[in-house]
Amino acid sequence: MTLSQGRPYLAIPGPSVVPDRVLGAMHRAAPNIYEGDLIEMTAGIARDLRAVARTEGEVAMYAANGHGAWEAALANTLAPGDKVLALATGRFGEGWAQMAEGLGLEVELLDFGKRAAVDPDRLREALRADRGGRIRAVLVTHVDTASSVRNDVALLRRVLDETAHGALLMADCIASLACDRFEMDAWGVDVMVAGSQKGLMVPPGMAFVFFNARAAAARARLPRVSRYWDWAPRAAPEHFYQYFGGTAPTHHLFGLRAALDMIAEEGLEHVLARHATLARAIWAACTRWGAGGPLELNIADPGLRSHAVTALRIGAPHGERLRRWMAEEAGVTLGIGLGMAEPGTPEAGGFFRIGHMGHVNAHMVLGLLASLEAGMRALSIPFAAGGAAAAAEVVARPAETAGAETAQRSTA
Ligand SMILES: *Cc1c(COP(=O)(O)O)cnc(C)c1O
Numbered sequence: 001m002t003l004s005q006g007r008p009y010l011a012i013p014g015p016s017v018v019p020d021r022v023l024g025a026m027h028r029a030a031p032n033i034y035e036g037d038l039i040e041m042t043a044g045i046a047r048d049l050r051a052v053a054r055t056e057g058e059v060a061m062y063a064a065n066g067h068g069a070w071e072a073a074l075a076n077t078l079a080p081g082d083k084v085l086a087l088a089t090g091r092f093g094e095g096w097a098q099m100a101e102g103l104g105l106e107v108e109l110l111d112f113g114k115r116a117a118v119d120p121d122r123l124r125e126a127l128r129a130d131r132g133g134r135i136r137a138v139l140v141t142h143v144d145t146a147s148s149v150r151n152d153v154a155l156l157r158r159v160l161d162e163t164a165h166g167a168l169l170m171a172d173c174i175a176s177l178a179c180d181r182f183e184m185d186a187w188g189v190d191v192m193v194a195g196s197q198k199g200l201m202v203p204p205g206m207a208f209v210f211f212n213a214r215a216a217a218a219r220a221r222l223p224r225v226s227r228y229w230d231w232a233p234r235a236a237p238e239h240f241y242q243y244f245g246g247t248a249p250t251h252h253l254f255g256l257r258a259a260l261d262m263i264a265e266e267g268l269e270h271v272l273a274r275h276a277t278l279a280r281a282i283w284a285a286c287t288r289w290g291a292g293g294p295l296e297l298n299i300a301d302p303g304l305r306s307h308a309v310t311a312l313r314i315g316a317p318h319g320e321r322l323r324r325w326m327a328e329e330a331g332v333t334l335g336i337g338l339g340m341a342e343p344g345t346p347e348a349g350g351f352f353r354i355g356h357m358g359h360v361n362a363h364m365v366l367g368l369l370a371s372l373e374a375g376m377r378a379l380s381i382p383f384a385a386g387g388a389a390a391a392a393e394v395v396a397r398p399a400e401t402a403g404a405e406t407a408q409r410s411t412a
Contacts, residue, residue, distance in 0.1 A: 013355035060231035069193035069207035080104030090144030091339030179308035285387035292384025320349030
């Protein structure tokens with residue numbers, strides 16, 4: 001017997017759960033791409049995306065995944081031989097750096113490991129050492145989905161300003177947009193990349209590059225930009241086909257329209273608060289369980305944890321067994337550990353991740369957590385009882401428990 005039949009929960013950090021309303025909006029015959037709804041709708045999508053990114057800047061849209069957005073950001077601002085400083089706090093930071101190498105850029109990689117945020121002092125040192133001003137861009141992952149660390153992007157901007165360094169600040173918000181607070185303009189971010197399949201609740205296949213006037217000026221100075229990746233016509237199209245450099249991802253656009261409506265109806269601040277509370281419920285459960293067993297949150301400081309994804313360590317083979325049990329017995333698919341150990345080795349089975357981004361509510365998270373507790377029980381993995389109850393306490397009293405956690409942090 002298995003208890004997995006019922007509505008499944010794909011609790012991996014992207015692609016995330018697609019709301020029925022988004023699926024419904026996508027379920028239609030191929031639309032006219034010359035006139036009608038699609039054409040009328042698209043400018044509004046760009047406008048609403050910019051509101052979610054908290055920017056008055058521009059947005060270019062691509063029929064691509066996050067890797068496409070990575071490449072687009074670099075291809076519009078840098079030429080082969082230009083130098084970038086890549087700040088890695090997990091597998092995704094490394095991935096963007098590799099993308100830069102592939103474009104013939106010179107990459108200086110500052111690696112902060114898998115369990116820590118960017119250290120502003122090391123950034124300051126690297127910028128000060130760059131006397132000739134060769135570093136043209138600093139790449140940072142807002143939330144690294146592999147480690148689940150959340151970097152303080154505003155703080156990194158201040159370091160750039162203090163050192164009077166002119167490099168562009170580029171942020172990867174593919175995991176975090178519409179989950180963790182991000183203020184592109186207020187935080188002085190020049191370029192930001194995002195994708196459709198995480199906090200934006202749409203299937204993978206659309207990518208977004210937001211850019212400000214400084215980044216547009218860098219684009220204007222380049223001798224050439226790949227015609228396909230060029231953000232200029234996409235951000236200010238004279239003809240509809242220029243939005244996507246070809247045929248638009250028609251059905252994704254209808255899905256995205258519905259998703260942006262959902263975000264607007266809930267209110268971005270409420271969306272962020274929901275993610276924050278549900279994340280705290282997950283942390284409360286995991287902290288409690290870990291007091292009597294091998295489970296451990298990858299990021300120790302709650303102030304550095306993402307509200308979109310939680311990376312956990314539990315030791316091999318517990319992680320792999322638990323993931324399997326959850327899928328087979330409870331209908332919940334958890335994320336694999338990423339970048340923590342060599343894939344395919346036994347050690348890799350000691351990690352897992354919970355995706356809690358986008359269309360996720362209290363009963364999904366509480367159900368997931370109670371199932372995890374059942375799984376650890378079933379597999380005889382030691383844990384301190386009471387994790388699911390600790391999560392319920394957070395959900396029942398979000399305001400009070402938020403205060404308790406801040407108090408805990410300041411005394412820690
Ligand atoms: C998912 C993700 C990516 C990669 O996106 P793809 O759509 O898989 O190419 C890059 N960076 C971060 C932070 C992500 O979460």
